[in-house]
Amino acid sequence: MEKVERNLIEPIGDVNFDRPKLEFAKGIMKFQSGLETFFIKKGYLLLIIGFLLGRALILAKLTPFCLPFFAAVYFIRRDKAPLALVGLVAGAATLSITNTVSAFGMAFLFLFTFRIAKKWLKHELRALPFFVFFTLLGGGLLKTFILTKNMTLYDGMMAGVEASLGFILTLIFIQSIPLLSFSKRRQSLKTEEIVCLIIMLASVMTGTIGWSVYDLSVEHIMSRYLVLLFAFVAGATVGSTVGVVTGLIFSLANVTSFYHMSLLAFAGLLGGLLKEGRKIGVAAGLFIATLLMGMYGEESANLLKTVLETAVAIFLFLLTPQALSTRLAKHIPGTAEYAAEQQQYMRKMRDVTAQRVAQFSNVFQALSKSFSSYDEPSEWEEEEKDRELDYFLSNVTGKTCQSCFKKDHCWARNFDTTYAYMENIMSDLDENNGALSPRLSREWEKYCTRSKKVTEVIQQELTFFYANQKLKKQVQESRRLVADQLRGVSEVMGDFAKEIQRERENHHKQEDLILEALQDFGIHIEQVEIYSLEQRNVDIDMTIPYCQGHGECEKLIAPMLSDILGETIVVNSEECSTYPNGFCHVTFRSAKAFTVDTGVAHAAKGGGFISGDSYSTIELGCGKFAIAISDGMGNGERAHIESKETLQLLQKILQSGIKEKVAIKSVNSVLSLRTTDEIFSTLDLAMIDLQNAGGEFLKIGSSPSFIKRGNKVLKIQASNLPMGIIQEFEVDVVSEQLKAEDLLIMMSDGIFEGPKHVENFDLWMKRKISELKTNDPQDVADLIMEEVIRSRSGSIEDDMTVVVAKIKHNTPKWASIPVHSIRQKAN
Incomplete structure (x- = not known):
């Protein structure tokens, strides 16, 4: 706690000291924001790119970049198309007047044809490359004819090549321009988008061909800088790809630059492999590639110039701010920055x-408090009772005393006496089932001239009064039940919110140690992910190669994890690969301290196929095991449906995490409200904690259960009405600590009350259970069923169900395997 407070207090004392740094950081951020606004939002970056693409040539003659770039900008950012056109025309003007007129004329021809044909186009994006193709083809042929007044096959082929390049470049620019146009892009770049972006950047850099600074080629410097940047950001794969694509584009623009493709590709691969050395390592890769290609390549005579160009590119790369490379890496899959960005998004x-x-959860909690607030005792409850009594007497006097000549005598002069008499009559009629006691009757006749009339009216009004009281009580009970249900839902949602918000702990060190220990043992592990190392709640996922069904997860990995973590670890789930070269995904969890084996025997009345009894064994996710028996009223299909639906509803509510009491009350509420028929169900529920073998038993109108512990037989019984009779009832919970090798025997009333000519069913059942010579759950269930049927001479008078559960220590199948190396490293 002191450390936390110190960490919180120390920065406050350094505010004045760090103020210049904060101001400088704010200034840098403001400057970056201004640059983004100027170049990206206002579109001046498109102007610069257009200028360079207007100068770019292919085969020293063709200019296929102008129209595809203008068409893509016109389609994606139509408001910035004039800026792009100005840049293209300005760039073309640096080459020749012919190229300037050609660039402007091609753009005008494209706009003219595209705007006319737009009315009949359903998919403009699909048609755009074709418009560019035919515009370049027609414009190129027209340009050649105007300049030479002659048309040869070579001119037609060159026009076709330029149009084909324009078709492809249009598709590339459509994908790459959005990457440069928007300042905030959260989506990851696809491989195709990365290649398109590289082609566009390389095409832009071809516009610098011919530029030199102190006899150093600008295009060589920029191309090597581009390779350095991508190799540093994304590694060898993307780095070599950038080198090949950039070198190819430069080779098409200038045939003498063909050897640069080999240099750039080698530099990208070598720099990406040395990425672990950060910027120095990537720069060393480019420098080594330059020396090797310069000494043994075609440019050995100009080695010094090539080295100087590389040195300038490395200098620019070292000056590149970390923020730029980090921002670029966030959009490229496979990088650490991309993974962190995705993790931040998921967080x-x-x-x-x-x-x-x-x-x-808070809403449900507030609703629960709103409903339960009416159940709390308050000061106005007594006033409400007095007010109801006043209303009751007002109704009586309105039908009797209002027309009586002694009204003033009784109510004006002797109000308290008259009120007390009527109150006594009311309570007397209630206690004597509508009959008035002789003494009170005589006194009342002497006091009131209309005694019989008043008594009859009181009897009539009492019927309505108590009906109203009963209705209010039912509403209050329903309100209390709703409050309990809302509170239970609120608790479940609150726990779920905490579980969601519980961030996965950083277990990288433990993952590496486990991975190293298993690999040292000779087991190849592809990946380890630790989600929890909490005692008795371990959760580990592993990806391993296909083991050909040898079961090494259960036999080797789980025992080694048991020794490493100091508790028994077992395979919780396993998804094996369907082909030999695939991978298996395995989940390891903490083993429970106890397990439960069950056996069931059941029979329908008269040997029929449909029984009114239903049973279920449910392993809940919270480390508990539930056993339930439900007996629908009567026999046959209707009773079977009632008992089955009771258990299904209970199972779903328990699996949601709601407490047992609230779950049973909810089921009872549904059963009591959904039908007016007198169809009821009993419920016998046992909840067993698999960590400590603690048992909780909830019996709703069900038969007793028995626990066989050695030679002793314990009885478990609770008194509750069957479900569905009343809307509100208190659930009695009986707790019992179970032990290993205990047998829990639960049964329906067909088994418990089935023996014929037996006066005490408890003693008979205890004796039969104590005489059992076997501890196998299924054998015990079959023997008890057989004894009951034999006592009835083979006849089955009622539906019968008996479920037997045996509590056992969870002994792992495989012993733990000691791992010493990981213990030494952990220490």
Whole structure:
């Protein structure tokens, strides 16, 4: 706690000291924001790119970049198309007047034809490359004819090549321009988008061909800088790709630059392999590639010039701010920055989801408090009872005393006496089932001239009064039940919100240690992901190569993890590969301290196929095991449906995480409200904690259960009405600590009350259970069923169900395997 406070207090004392740094950082951010606004939002970056593409040549003659770039900008950012056109025309003007007129004329011809044909186009994006193709083809042929007054096959072929390049470049620019046009792009770049971006950047750099500074070629410097940047950001794969693509584009623009493709590709590969050395390592890769290609390549005579160009590119690369490379890396899959960006996004989504779930939890909690507030005793309850009594007497006097000549005598002069008499009559009629006691009757006749009339009216009004009281009580009970249900839902949602918000702990060190220990043992592990190392709640996922069904996860990996973590670890789930070269995904979890084996025997009345009894064994996700038996009223299909639906509803509510009491009350509420028929169900529920073998038993109108512990037989019984009779009832929970090798025997009333000519069913059942010579759950269930049927001479008078559960210590199948190396490294 002191450390946390110190970390919080120390920065406050250094505010004045760090103020210049903060001001400088703010200035840098403001400057970057201004640059983004100027170049990206206002579109002046398109002007610069257009200028360079207007100068770019292919085969020292063709200019296929102008029209595809203008068409792509016109389609994507139509408001910035004039800026792009100005840049293209200005760039073409640096070459010749012919190129200037050609660039402007091609753009005008494209706009003219595209705007006319736009009315009949359904998919403009699909048609755009074809418009560029035919515009370049027609414009190129027209340009050649105007300049030479002659048309040869060579001129037609060159026009076709230029148009084909324009077709391809249009598709490339359509994908790459959005990457340069928007300042905030959260999506990751696809491989095709990365290649398109590289082609566009290389095409732009061809516009610098012929530029030199102190006899150093600008295009060589910029191309090597581009390779350095991408090799540093994305590694050898992308770096070599950038080198090949950039070198190819430069080779098409200038045939003498063909050897640069080999240099750039080698530099990208070598720099990406040395990426772990940060910028120095990537720069060393380019320098080594330059020396090797310069000494043994075609440019050995100009080695010094090539080295100087590389040195300038390295200098520019070292000056590149870390923010630029980090920002670029966030959009390229496979980089650490991209993974961190995705993790941050997922964390944000998790926090938003947890916040919304917590808000819903608060809403349900508030609703629960709103409903339960009416059940709390308050001062106005007594006033409300007095007011109801006043209304009751007002109704009586309105039908009797209002027309009586002694009204003033009784109510004006002797109000308290008259009120007390009527109150006594009311309570007397209630206690004597509508009959008035002789003494009170005589006194009332002496006091009131209309005694019989008043008594009859009181009897009539009492019927309505108590009906109203009963209705209010039912409403209050329903309100209390709704409050409990809302509170249970609120608790579940609150726990769920906390579970969502619980960030996965950083277990990278433990993952590496486990991975190293298993690999040292000779087991190849592809990936280890640790989600929890909490005691008795370990959760580890692994990806391993296909093991050909040898079961090494259960036999080797789980025992080694048991020794490493100090508790028993077992295979929770395993998804094996369907082909030999694939991978298997395995989940390891903490083993439970106890397990439960069950056996069931059941029979329908008269040997039929449909039984009114239903049973279920449910392993809940919270480390508990539930056993339930439900007996629908009567026999046959209707009773079977009632008992089955009771268990299905209970199972879904329990699996949602709601407490047992609230779950049973919810089921009872549904059963009591969904039908007016007198169809009821019993429920016998046992919840067993698999960590400590603690048992909780909830019996709703069900038969007793028995626990066989050695030679002792314990009885478990609770008294509750069957479900569906009343809307509100208190659930009695009986707790019992179970032990290993205990047998839990649960049965329906067909088994418990089945023996014929037996006066005490408890003693008979205890004796039969104590006489059992086997501890196998299924054998015990079959023997008890057989004894009951034999006592009835083979007849089955009622539906019968018996479920037997045996509690056992969870002994792992495989012993732990000691791993010493990981213990030494951990220490």
